Amino acid sequence: MSADFIDIYTDGACSGNPGPGGWGALLVHRGRERELRGGERDTTNNRMELTAAIRALEALDRPSRARLHTDSVYLRDGITRWIRRWKTNGWRTASGKPVKNVDLWRRLDKAAEGHDLQWRWVKGHSGHPGNERADQLAHDGMARNA
Numbered sequence: 001m002s003a004d005f006i007d008i009y010t011d012g013a014c015s016g017n018p019g020p021g022g023w024g025a026l027l028v029h030r031g032r033e034r035e036l037r038g039g040e041r042d043t044t045n046n047r048m049e050l051t052a053a054i055r056a057l058e059a060l061d062r063p064s065r066a067r068l069h070t071d072s073v074y075l076r077d078g079i080t081r082w083i084r085r086w087k088t089n090g091w092r093t094a095s096g097k098p099v100k101n102v103d104l105w106r107r108l109d110k111a112a113e114g115h116d117l118q119w120r121w122v123k124g125h126s127g128h129p130g131n132e133r134a135d136q137l138a139h140d141g142m143a144r145n146a
Contacts, residue, residue, distance in 0.1 A: 005067050006028070006067075008025060008066050008067065010069070011071060011134035012047070012049035012050070018043055020041055020042070021040055022048060022139060023051045024133075024134045024140065024141055025052050025134060040145055047104060049072040057111035064115050065116040069120045069121075070120070070121060071125075075119075076120075079112070083109060
């Protein structure tokens with residue numbers, strides 16, 4: 001980890017889909033850590049994945065260089081590949097259907113503004129310390145809302 005970057009690890013969890021869910025984020029910078037967690041009573045795993053990234057980025061108090069690590073292909077591909085087309089198409093998919101979770105995608109787009117971000121995918125449940133901690137935080141958030 002470089003001191004020039006904030007490393008952000010995010011994860012979402014859901015018991016049932018939909019069902020009670022939680023989100024977690026671990027922010028690491030220059031050896032200091034900050035943990036965030038929360039949840040909702042009736043949600044989906046994808047909504048929790050998006051919420052984790054949103055809440056982590058909203059916690060940054062100034063424009064930052066960050067690497068956001070996620071085990072969600074949906075989150076990574078949505079923000080790095082699909083969102084530009086969705087916005088151009090009036091928040092519709094290539095097939096013309098409304099984008100699911102559009103409220104959160106819009107909020108994530110706004111939260112990402114002004115930051116120099118790298119979006120990195122990590123394999124979930126593979127022993128990666130940052131991802132494992134984010135997963136635990138998400139499950140803690142879910143437990144509080146079950």
